[in-house]
Amino acid sequence: MNPVVHLWQSVRAIGFATYKEWAAYRSHMAVSLLVGPVYFLVQYMIWHAIYEGKDAINGLTLAQMLSYFGIAAVVNYFAFDFADWNLQMLVRTGKFVTFALRPMPHWLFALAQKLGHRSLGFAIECVPVFLIFLFVFRIDLKPAAPGWAAISIALSFLMNFMVNYCVGLTAFWLVRAEGVRRVFLLLKDISAGLFVPLSFFPGWAQHVLFYLPFQFITYVPTRVYVGKYELAGMHLSLPGIVGLQAGATAIVAGLMLLLYRQALRRFTGVGV
Known part of the structure; x- marks a missing residue:
């Protein structure tokens, strides 16, 4: 073959x-049908108050801002990942030894798991929340x-997995990596534009964030979705920013x- x-x-x-x-525990995912809209409702009220008496802030109208958070929420449902926690x-627990002996590398096994998990999540989380x-x-x-937009979201899916997997690999060097994981993931969400568009950050911060993955x-997938990308004073076309996204993903x-590879060498060394 x-x-x-x-x-x-x-x-x-x-x-x-x-x-x-995961289909056997689909009610766990269905909780997102409540959590996602409630979180968006809070954002809805906050930004309505911020925009009171203003037509636009940083070039974004209230409608555009709400679209940003709505699209960002759906994108994050699709790209959701827990490879760091699982690894x-x-x-x-020492269970990784069973994967070290298999012909398939664990990162590919974890990616295959995510494909199955998010396939179910797409039907139970993404589509219903999108319709709401x-x-x-x-x-x-x-x-x-x-x-x-589809290409950018697919690249986002891969990027989120690989960043989280890299965080999970710190467990091979740290005895207890949970604290590092939580701090890093919080900084990742802030730097990804999950809580506020990156164009709202100070100019110097935007230049730093532009060079981070x-x-x-x-x-990026949210701005590609709306058809306009701008950060740190740079305006890129959709093919340009998606191409940059593909390069960063590689x-x-x-x-x-x-x-x-370095983690496996350390794991083998400790095992010996």
Whole structure:
């Protein structure tokens, strides 16, 4: 059998098994139908108060700001990832040894798991929340360029996984990595534009954030979705920013593979 076909069949089988496993606990995901809209409602009230008497802030109208948070919420549901927590748990409990002996690298196994998990999440979380934002809150969720938006969201999916997996790999060097994980993920969410658009940060901070990979998780796919990208005084076309996102994703992939190899060497050394 062709090795590529065999690999794809393995990934598909792991993804489908994960899909069926989480389908048994789908009520856990369904909680998002309450959490997501409630969080957005809070944002809705806060920004209504901030925009009182103002037509626009930093070039964004109230409608555009609400669209930003609505789109960002849906993107984050789709790209949601817990590879960091899962990997650290495997290392801490010693169960990672079973994966070290398998022919498939654990990062690929974890990615296959995420594909299955998010396939279920797409149906239970993304679509219902999208419809709530569209028909209840009347948020404009029509993509300016559906093709570029789809590519950018797919790259966001991969970037979030690889960044989180790199965080999880710190467990091979740290005895208790939970504190590092929580601090890093908070900084990641802030730097990704989850809580406020990055264009609202001071100029010097925008220049720093532009060269970090985190903007490609939330801010970039959201701005591509609305059809306009701007950060640190730079305006890029959709092909330009998506191309930059693809390049950043490739660089982070290389970094993840390098850290993975180093982690396996350390794991083997400790085992010996």
